[in-house]
Amino acid sequence: MIGWRSTYAIYRNELSRFMRTVFGSLVSPVLTTSLYFIVFGAAIGGRMSDVGGVDYGAFIVPGLLMLTLLSESTSNASFGIYMPRFTGAIYELLSAPVGVGETLLGFVGAAATKSLILASVILLTATLFVDYSIAHPFYALVFIVLVSASFSLLGFILGIWAEGFEKLQMVPMLILTPLTFLGGTFYSIDMLSEPWRTIALFNPIVYLVNGLRWTFYGQADVSIGVSLGLTLAFLATCIAIIAWIFRSGWRLRS
Amino acid sequence: METILDIAGLTKVYPGGLKALDGVDLQIRRGEIFALLGPNGAGKTTLIGAVCGIVRVTGGSIHAFGHDLSHHWRDARRRIGLVPQELGFDMFDTVERQVAYSRGLFGCAPDPARIEEVLRSLSLWDKRKEQIRALSGGMKRRVLIAKALSHDPELLFLDEPTAGVDVELRRDMWRQIDRLRDQGVTVILTTHYIEEAQEMADRVGVIDKGRLLLVDDKDAIMARLGRTEARFRLAVPLADVPDSLCAYPLHLEDDGMTLAYRGGDGAGKGKAEIAAIAQALAKADVAYVALDQKESSLEDIFVGLVEEGAAA
Numbered sequence: 001m002i003g004w005r006s007t008y009a010i011y012r013n014e015l016s017r018f019m020r021t022v023f024g025s026l027v028s029p030v031l032t033t034s035l036y037f038i039v040f041g042a043a044i045g046g047r048m049s050d051v052g053g054v055d056y057g058a059f060i061v062p063g064l065l066m067l068t069l070l071s072e073s074t075s076n077a078s079f080g081i082y083m084p085r086f087t088g089a090i091y092e093l094l095s096a097p098v099g100v101g102e103t104l105l106g107f108v109g110a111a112a113t114k115s116l117i118l119a120s121v122i123l124l125t126a127t128l129f130v131d132y133s134i135a136h137p138f139y140a141l142v143f144i145v146l147v148s149a150s151f152s153l154l155g156f157i158l159g160i161w162a163e164g165f166e167k168l169q170m171v172p173m174l175i176l177t178p179l180t181f182l183g184g185t186f187y188s189i190d191m192l193s194e195p196w197r198t199i200a201l202f203n204p205i206v207y208l209v210n211g212l213r214w215t216f217y218g219q220a221d222v223s224i225g226v227s228l229g230l231t232l233a234f235l236a237t238c239i240a241i242i243a244w245i246f247r248s249g250w251r252l253r254s
Numbered sequence: 255m256e257t258i259l260d261i262a263g264l265t266k267v268y269p270g271g272l273k274a275l276d277g278v279d280l281q282i283r284r285g286e287i288f289a290l291l292g293p294n295g296a297g298k299t300t301l302i303g304a305v306c307g308i309v310r311v312t313g314g315s316i317h318a319f320g321h322d323l324s325h326h327w328r329d330a331r332r333r334i335g336l337v338p339q340e341l342g343f344d345m346f347d348t349v350e351r352q353v354a355y356s357r358g359l360f361g362c363a364p365d366p367a368r369i370e371e372v373l374r375s376l377s378l379w380d381k382r383k384e385q386i387r388a389l390s391g392g393m394k395r396r397v398l399i400a401k402a403l404s405h406d407p408e409l410l411f412l413d414e415p416t417a418g419v420d421v422e423l424r425r426d427m428w429r430q431i432d433r434l435r436d437q438g439v440t441v442i443l444t445t446h447y448i449e450e451a452q453e454m455a456d457r458v459g460v461i462d463k464g465r466l467l468l469v470d471d472k473d474a475i476m477a478r479l480g481r482t483e484a485r486f487r488l489a490v491p492l493a494d495v496p497d498s499l500c501a502y503p504l505h506l507e508d509d510g511m512t513l514a515y516r517g518g519d520g521a522g523k524g525k526a527e528i529a530a531i532a533q534a535l536a537k538a539d540v541a542y543v544a545l546d547q548k549e550s551s552l553e554d555i556f557v558g559l560v561e562e563g564a565a566a
Contacts, residue, residue: 003328009358013344013351020346088342092401095306096359097331253310254268254303 002105006098010106011113014080018114025076025114026121029068033122036064037129040186051188054217057130062212063185065122066147069115070180070205073148074172077111077155082168085159085251094253100246104239108152115148132216139224140215146231147208153238160251179205189221204230255283258409258440259305264314266300266464274300276464277314282409282442287435289455289472290444291556297464298444299339302411306336318409332361335407337398339414345387349378352386353400360405372403375433392423399430410434412443416450428454448556462560475555482524486513486535487544496538502531513542524549 018025041057048056084090093103126132134140154171162168183205189197200206201222210220211227220227245252259282266275274297282288290298303309305316307327316323318330343352354369373379376396381389386397395415402410412431416424431454434441445451451458452472459469468475491510503517515531518524528547535542 003361005361005363006359009355012358013347013355016347016351017344083344084342087344088338088340089344091306091308091336091338091342092356092359094308095331095334095336097328097361098359099328249310253308 002101003097006096007102007105007109010093010098010102011110014107014110015113017080018076018110026118029072029118030121030125033064033068034125034129036060037126041130051191052217052219054219055130058132058217059188059213060186061123061126061130061132062216063180063183063209064126065119065144066205066209066212067177067180067185068122069119069144069147070151070176070208071172072118073111073115073151074155074158074176075169076114077108077152078159078162078168078172079155080107080111081156081159082162082165090252100243103246104153104156104242108149108156111152111155112145112148115152116144119144119148134216135218136215140212143212143215143228143231146228146235147212150231150235150238153235153242157238157241157245160245176205179203180209184209184221204234207231255285257281258284258319259442260317261301261305262315262317264301264304264316265312266297266304266309267312274464275304275311275314278461278464278466280459280466280469282440283457284408284440285435285438286456287431287441287443287454289451289458290442290461291446291448291451291458292444292461293446293560296461298461299413300464301461302336302413302442302444306334306411307331332405333408335402335405335410337402337410337412337415339417341391341394341398343386343397343401346385348383348385349373349389349397349400350382352397353404356401357404362405368406369404372400376400376430392419395419395423407439409440409442412441414444414446416445416447424450460556460559467559467562477519481516481549481554482518482528483546483548484515484524484528484531485546486515486531486542487511487546488513489541489543492540496534496540498534498538499531502527504531513540 037057037060040060045056045060050056051059084093098106158168158171162170182200183203184200189200189206192200207222207227207230210222211224211231214220214224214227244250259280261278261280264275264278264280265273267273276297278297278301280301290301292298300309304311305318305323307323319333321330323330347355350369350373353373354364354366357369358364370379373382376399378393378396378400381393386394389397399412399415415431416427419427428450431441431443443450443454455472457470458472458475460467485507488511492506492513493510495504495506495513502515504513504515506512507514513535515524515528517527525547532545
């Protein structure tokens with residue numbers, strides 16, 4: 001049983017928190033992405049040959065989008081649940097008639113919504129710098145939603161696990177960003193020589209970047225089925241971990 | 255009277271081994287104001303947290319509105335409100351939105367008129383558009399109360415509602431609680447101000463080291479344990495208590511210089527007896543130069559109970 005009013009209250013509250021800081025939340029990722037387009041797309045991309053028949057500037061669009069989605073989804077959701085723990089406002093959530101369902105749909109739904117808004121803004125920004133097209137818009141949307149939701153869930157787990165702001169930043173900074181850069185954001189892993197190509201296949205981000213790239217250009221280093229399967233498996237794992245957190249009360253209830 | 259909350263054998267042992275609650279049994283009646291009195295660390299907040307879902311209990315059971323909380327927590331929590339001891343909310347949000355958020359969180363349909371009513375009753379209406387961080391400490395505490403009242407709870411917990419607030423605000427809080435009583439809301443408040451329990455509560459429970467030492471009507475406690483003391487400072491020392499006063503609980507102190515009375519029932523008997531003694535002394539030509547009179551308060555009773563509990 002889900003209390004829809006409670007869910008909506010959490011969702012709206014989180015979005016209103018986002019709207020309070022909408023300028024900073026959007027400007028910083030858009031600026032960063034624009035810089036990537038200018039440096040990699042225009043400056044360097046001009047000297048690069050096409051990658052699999054796709055102009056280099058257009059080739060990096062899905063990767064850059066993925067880079068932003070992963071880091072923003074994770075940090076938005078982690079802050080969303082960490083802040084009430086930090087300020088003490090968590091008491092209200094714990095004493096309210098809400099369970100894991102309402103909390104997840106509310107917090108993660110809001111974080112994923114922010115990610116979708118951000119994704120739209122970044123795709124619009126990209127049109128200023130490069131010509132790109134989306135071959136499978138429906139799959140692109142599904143994939144973006146899935147990735148936003150999964151990494152918002154991951155962020156939620158981090159926000160419950162973290163005991164300080166430092167830890168909150170650790171996973172996005174030390175794990176997600178490096179893996180994304182090494183995960184074929186700026187290149188096709190077919191360009192790598194062995195053994196690096198095989199090693200790259202152990203990087204889960206490779207499958208995410210390539211999944212999204214497939215929805216844009218209909219081709220990628222790995223098959224879309226594997227990408228989708230891995231994303232769904234990751235989503236399921238995160239949900240299972242969160243269900244356990246709520247059942248055990250870990251880090252939430254004393 | 256209908257029991258709204260039934261706690262049986264409630265035990266909480268924290269991972270460190272600290273036993274915060276030790277087999278607490280407590281029944282709360284609908285519509286009453288119940289004061290849970292105890293020193294810091296007695297287990298008051300843990301007890302509230304156990305009912306409100308913030309603390310996971312080690313043993314025992316809690317029934318609210320006739321439902322077992324471990325199963326029907328959703329229905330029960332919708333009808334329970336909590337005002338915590340510590341300020342905890344989104345400081346950057348506005349008063350109005352935070353209170354409306356609380357209402358929604360507890361599953362109630364939006365009701366701007368009700369929110370306005372709550373804000374007005376707490377003198378927050380003029381501040382509704384302000385960020386909470388801009389409010390004074392007392393106002394912030396009122397926001398917590400407004401949040402807890404926003405979903406019209408039938409059972410309200412106030413954890414140290416007047417700790418660290420000034421006298422004026424404390425009076426104000428008491429008026430608020432009175433108003434809630436009139437509306438039929440059951441209130442459980444914790445405090446270590448005895449004065450507060452004496453002023454507000456219908457019933458009082460004394461808790462120390464996780465054990466409920468005593469639960470009774472406030473008046474009954476006063477009657478059972480309340481005492482009046484009087485000391486007549488005599489002009490000339492007496493060797494014995496005059497025969498005409500033998501019926502009263504009197505004894506001599508300070509080498510016969512002071513005639514001391516200790517008795518009464520916490521209601522009016524002590525004062526009446528002292529008046530009678532004063533008249534009898536005048537009749538017997540015993541002169542006194544000073545008279546001290548003191549009612550033992552809930553505080554003396556409380557200190558006595560806690561000391562007894564510690565000795566046991």
